[in-house]
Amino acid sequence: MTTFQLLLMIVSAAVFYMFFKQLFSGDHPKRGIDFEAKTPNEQIGGISEPDKIFSKPVVHPSRMTELLAVADEAIEKDDFEEATKALQSALIIDSQNIDALQRSGYVFTQTKEYEKAEESFSLILEIDDSDDMAHVLLANILHKQGKEELAEKHHERAIELDSEYAPHHYNYANTLYDLGRNKEALVGYTRAFELDSSLESAQEMIKKLSE
Numbered sequence: 001m002t003t004f005q006l007l008l009m010i011v012s013a014a015v016f017y018m019f020f021k022q023l024f025s026g027d028h029p030k031r032g033i034d035f036e037a038k039t040p041n042e043q044i045g046g047i048s049e050p051d052k053i054f055s056k057p058v059v060h061p062s063r064m065t066e067l068l069a070v071a072d073e074a075i076e077k078d079d080f081e082e083a084t085k086a087l088q089s090a091l092i093i094d095s096q097n098i099d100a101l102q103r104s105g106y107v108f109t110q111t112k113e114y115e116k117a118e119e120s121f122s123l124i125l126e127i128d129d130s131d132d133m134a135h136v137l138l139a140n141i142l143h144k145q146g147k148e149e150l151a152e153k154h155h156e157r158a159i160e161l162d163s164e165y166a167p168h169h170y171n172y173a174n175t176l177y178d179l180g181r182n183k184e185a186l187v188g189y190t191r192a193f194e195l196d197s198s199l200e201s202a203q204e205m206i207k208k209l210s211e
Helices: 003-023 063-076 080-093 098-110 114-127 132-144 148-161 166-178 182-195 200-210
Strands: none
Touching: 063 080, 063 098, 080 098, 098 114, 098 132, 114 132, 132 148, 132 166, 148 166, 166 182, 166 200, 182 200
């Protein structure tokens, strides 16, 4: 063996040694492990392919959100027929959606479909009996239908749930006044005005019932 052949053998052995050392060291790129970005816009391609970046997905509004928006827009225009269509579609998607039921109750109240409004607010309370607004709105609807005993119960429940909310006292006072129970109504109007002095209508009723 010549000196050159011996040198070539040594070099080859060194190359193979370095190759296999790298192969089994775990430092080489592994197939099947994807690039993981640390920030939303970190580049995958680097300088050579700067257009390849991670991007945040576009979040589209849900169908429920879209229908509620349509209903709100229709309500603003007093287009209760269009609002009803949108809300009916929303309730097909989720029959227990509180937002859709609240809007439905309001629309039915405006169209004087009191039984349907009563059903909407009653469904809300089946889901959450602690919803004070649903109680007072249901009370108002029951009063319009002449269901006074039930109306009083829901007025009282609304006040029990939030006794510091002036409109609850004011609404109950209105019902009592309509029933000719002026002394009780005066107490309600007075309490409402104590809690919120901006309720000018309550102040007017206090003056009227105090004369």
